[in-house]
Amino acid sequence: MPSEALVLRPPDVGHKILIAQGGLKVPDDPILPLIEGDGIGPEVVRAAVQAIDAAVKVTSDGRRSIVWYRVPAGETAMFRYGDMLPAATLATIREFVVALKGPMTTPVGGGFRSLNVTLRKALDLYANVRPVYWIPGTPSPVAHPERLDIVIFREGTEDVYAGIEWEKGSPEAQRMIEILEKEFQARVRPDSGIGVKPISETGSKRLVRKAIQYAIRNHRKSVTLVHKGNIMKYTEGAFRAWGYEVAKEEFGDRTITWEEAARSGGKVSQDQIVIKDVIADNMFQQLLLRPEEYDVLATTNLNGDYLSDAAAAQIGGLGVAPGGNIGDAHALFEPTHGSAPKYAGMDKVNPTAEILAGVMMLEYLGWTDAASALRDAVRTVVSSKVVTYDLARHMTGAKEVSTSGFARAVVEAIRGAHR
Numbered sequence: 109m110p111s112e113a114l115v116l117r118p119p120d121v122g123h124k125i126l127i128a129q130g131g132l133k134v135p136d137d138p139i140l141p142l143i144e145g146d147g148i149g150p151e152v153v154r155a156a157v158q159a160i161d162a163a164v165k166v167t168s169d170g171r172r173s174i175v176w177y178r179v180p181a182g183e184t185a186m187f188r189y190g191d192m193l194p195a196a197t198l199a200t201i202r203e204f205v206v207a208l209k210g211p212m213t214t215p216v217g218g219g220f221r222s223l224n225v226t227l228r229k230a231l232d233l234y235a236n237v238r239p240v241y242w243i244p245g246t247p248s249p250v251a252h253p254e255r256l257d258i259v260i261f262r263e264g265t266e267d268v269y270a271g272i273e274w275e276k277g278s279p280e281a282q283r284m285i286e287i288l289e290k291e292f293q294a295r296v297r298p299d300s301g302i303g304v305k306p307i308s309e310t311g312s313k314r315l316v317r318k319a320i321q322y323a324i325r326n327h328r329k330s331v332t333l334v335h336k337g338n339i340m341k342y343t344e345g346a347f348r349a350w351g352y353e354v355a356k357e358e359f360g361d362r363t364i365t366w367e368e369a370a371r372s373g374g375k376v377s378q379d380q381i382v383i384k385d386v387i388a389d390n391m392f393q394q395l396l397l398r399p400e401e402y403d404v405l406a407t408t409n410l411n412g413d414y415l416s417d418a419a420a421a422q423i424g425g426l427g428v429a430p431g432g433n434i435g436d437a438h439a440l441f442e443p444t445h446g447s448a449p450k451y452a453g454m455d456k457v458n459p460t461a462e463i464l465a466g467v468m469m470l471e472y473l474g475w476t477d478a479a480s481a482l483r484d485a486v487r488t489v490v491s492s493k494v495v496t497y498d499l500a501r502h503m504t505g506a507k508e509v510s511t512s513g514f515a516r517a518v519v520e521a522i523r524g525a526h527r
Contacts, residue, residue, distance in 0.1 A: 114180070114189045116196045118204075122175030125205040125473075127437045132205065134473050136168075139175045141201045145210025146182040147447030148457045148511075153210040155459035155515035160466040162519040163482040164475065166526045172475065177204065181223060182212040193223055198230055207440045208469055210462060211447040224433075224442070225271070228264040233433035233440055234311060235318045236264035236409075238416040239468070243460075245491040246424035247502035253423050256399040259328070260419070261319035262412025264433060266311045267343075269409045273303035307343040307408060309350050316351040318434070319406040320359050323381045331355070331363075333385040334407040334415065347408050348385050355383045388415070395419055416444065427457070427498050430464035432472065441469040455510040458496040460486060463518065485521035489514065 122139040125132055142157070144150040157176060164172050179197040186192045201207045212223045227233065238260040242253040250256075274280035281302045288294040296302070316333065323331050333352070337345030355363040359381070366384045369376050376382055384402075386394060388411045394402060395418070407415060420429035426445035433440045443461030451457050463486060470479035490499070493506040494517045500508035509517065 114185075114191075114194045114196050116179060116200055118200075119175050119177055122177075124203070127205060132437065132473070134475075136172045137175055138206070138473065139177050139204050140469075141179045141197075141204050141207040142176045143179060143181045143197070143207065143209035143212075144184075145447060146184070146213040147211065147449035147452045149182070149210030149212065149447055151453070151455060151511045152443065152457060152459040152462040153208070155511050156208070156462040156466045158515045159463050159482060159485070159518045159522070160470065160478075162522045163466075163470070163478040163485070166522050167475075167477040167481050172478075179207075181209070181227075193226055193230075198227075201227075201440065202231060202438065205438055206469065206472060208466065209440060209442045211443055211445055213447045213449065222269075225264075225269050227440060228433050231433075231435060231438050231440065232265065233435045233438060234263060234265045235315055235432075235434045236260075236262040236412060237322075237432045237434055237468070238262065238412075238420075238429065238444060240416065240419040240423055240429060242423040243428060243487050243490050245493065245503075246428060247499055248422060248424055250396070250422050256395065256419065256422050258395070258399070258402055258405055258419060259322065259326075260405045260407060260412055260416045261315060261322070262407050262416060263307075263311055263315040263347075263409045265409075266306050266308060267409030268303055268305050270304065270306050272306070273301060276301040305340070305343055307347055309346070312347045312350040312408075313354045316354045316406045317358065319404050320355060320363065320381060320383075323404045324359070324362055328381070328403045329376075330382040330384055330401075330403045332391075332402055332405050333383070334388050334391050334405050334411055335385065336388045336408075336411065338387055344388075344408060344411075351385070351406060352383065355381075391415060392418055395422070420444065424499065426461065427496075428460045428464065430461050430468055432465065432468045434472070439469070439472050441465040441472070455512055456497060457511055458498050459511050459514055460490075460496075463515075481522055481525065482518075484525065485518045488521040488525070489517045 122137045123135040125134050125138050144153045179200050181193050181197050241257045284302045285296045319331050333348050335344040335348045337348045363381045363383050366382055420426050429444045431444045442465055467479045467483045496514055500506040
């Protein structure tokens with residue numbers, strides 16, 4: 109039973125973001141829900157909020173400000189209200205449109221399902237967007253991390269993350285095995301767990317559509333459809349086919365397939381986006397050997413999860429990798445790392461991913477000046493070798509600072525660049 113009833117009251121100041129036909133209408137004082145998260149979440153979120161607020165204030169001469177609206181989710185919400193994701197929290201994010209969150213705990217095996225997945229599905233945040241780029245000075249296991257500068261658009265609501273599965277030996281699993289054998293002549297070992305992998309035309313096309321729109325808007329050169337269609341022909345293979353259909357039918361004047369480009373001698377006009385496709389396992393090799401040939405990746409859910417973490421390793425790890433969950437209007441921004449509970453309360457971990465999630469959020473709001481100031485400040489601090497322990501141990505001459513110390517350094521860099 110919950111120890112107390114949850115009543116959420118919005119701040120007395122600030123205004124809502126409005127969803128209009130032409131996009132979002134963002135006031136100068138938007139109210140943004142804030143989930144602090146579990147484990148190290150409160151610490152990295154606190155650091156990010158300080159840095160975001162400084163960037164907004166400095167670049168707008170105090171005209172703009174974010175009104176943060178703290179809402180509960182995760183382990184704290186479970187302890188206080190008996191629910192990992194209270195309905196009031198979900199309704200608040202839906203009402204105020206754009207939110208920032210810290211990392212939340214997801215157990216392996218039993219227990220509750222991922223709250224990140226639950227939020228994506230409940231709010232229909234179908235595009236999990238992960239930019240991966242190197243911050244000069246960040247230690248990397250590869251010789252040329254600067255060659256990797258990609259944005260991964262990972263479908264966020266379907267695939268094996270749909271959560272349709274049954275435990276080995278359960279009546280449901282046994283029934284599914286019987287159906288498969290009797291009606292489809294598909295042999296499955298009786299001691300199997302069973303999962304279903306749905307990939308729809310609707311889900312695939314809207315994801316690829318958003319990836320192409322992003323590429324056009326941000327002057328990117330290519331969109332690569334990543335799939336395992338050589339094996340899973342009617343799910344992964346269909347994702348590839350539907351992606352090409354979207355490019356041809358909706359963006360035919362702005363896209364060209366790489367086969368068409370090859371037939372024309374590789375000639376592509378400056379305003380054309382090349383549409384490629386690469387099998388998922390080969391994509392890992394491509395990002396290591398020829399990363400500069402790839403720009404925007406559109407992937408199914410599981411492939412995108414693998415690829416984004418592997419790509420992040422090339423530019424310094426998940427500690428510097430942000431992400432955004434974006435729908436047609438609603439968006440929720442977050443770091444891509446976990447909650448690291450053993451470091452909770454130590455003021456130790458790297459808040460860069462959370463801060464860069466703030467950069468993504470500011471860009472989404474249309475506050476590009478603040479986003480640029482915040483990103484540049486992080487670059488300045490890291491390149492001066494003022495870093496947290498995870499990076500300091502791999503750098504010579506580094507000054508190791510705490511989570512809060514890194515945030516203060518970023519704030520000072522913002523102020524110093526705008527004096």
